[in-house]
Amino acid sequence: MILRRNLLAAPLLLSALPARAQSPVPGKPIRFVVGFSAGGGTDTVARLIAARLTDLWHQSVVVENRAGAGGRIASELVAKAKPDGSTLLFVSASFAIDAALYKNLAFDPIGGFAPVTLAASAPYVLVVHPSVQAKSVAELVALAKAQPGKLNAASAGPGSTLDMAFRLFRSMSGTDIVEVNYQGANAIPDLISGRVQMTIAALPQTAAFIKSGQLRALGITTAKRSAQTPDLPTIGESGVPGYDVTSWYGALMPAGTPPALVAAFNKTINDVLTEPETAARFAAAGLEPRGSTPEDFAHTLASEIATWKQIAQAANLSAE
16 A cells, blocks of 8 residues: 655745735846646646746736646656746646656656645546535445445546556555546546446536436545535545645746745745635635745655656556
């Protein structure tokens, strides 16, 4: 059984944000590079922070979407950028999974970057079709063990964050549940129709269907219950002890960026994350604002990569 370190252990920094502050790189355009198309979780986090910093500094902070190759194009671009404080990379949990799966990345996921902060997180939720005779995670595990290979789950494709989350669930629960790969297609309609029986998905993606009774939520993937669904137990407390998968988002800078610049961006972004208006906007997007030291975020990355390497090796899963 794999025990996960709580990704969100670092406390929020509670310093008050001034009405206006000096940019760490005055007079220089700042870009937040995102390896995915506009509208996704990583893009949303970057844009919310960029908009606030633009107002705060009276300086342009632009989000640049460099979608492709699961975010790896953007990661390579930032790893090779000048370490002068003008370029940040916003990443999600898939960054750690890629580091675990790919043998020949064009960048060093650890040595190529200076971690800045863990910016936000969001829970995933394990949901089943109402026809599944399980009202809890423990009942689902018992059902799957009684019928090995008979239950199926929608997946986003091998090596995706949700695929790895389900591989971890199967490993820790000792179950044989068949994954049906959708690879980018929306599996929720097939789940609602009963063509597949379960999935792990983002909470905002499923909330309306849970409320209407079209899907049944069994558990949240994070180590602690979500403030958005306080009555819904975690998977760990309701059948698979120690299970913990978090959809997280963070900021990196190119390796070699002066520590003073990293510290300045860390403080300002963390301060922004404590603002009530920021928290409200994050909540509306199904996100929880976080905040960490650069050292804690570096520890998170290393811990995540190690965990997913274990899962990938056990499944004989790799990518070139």
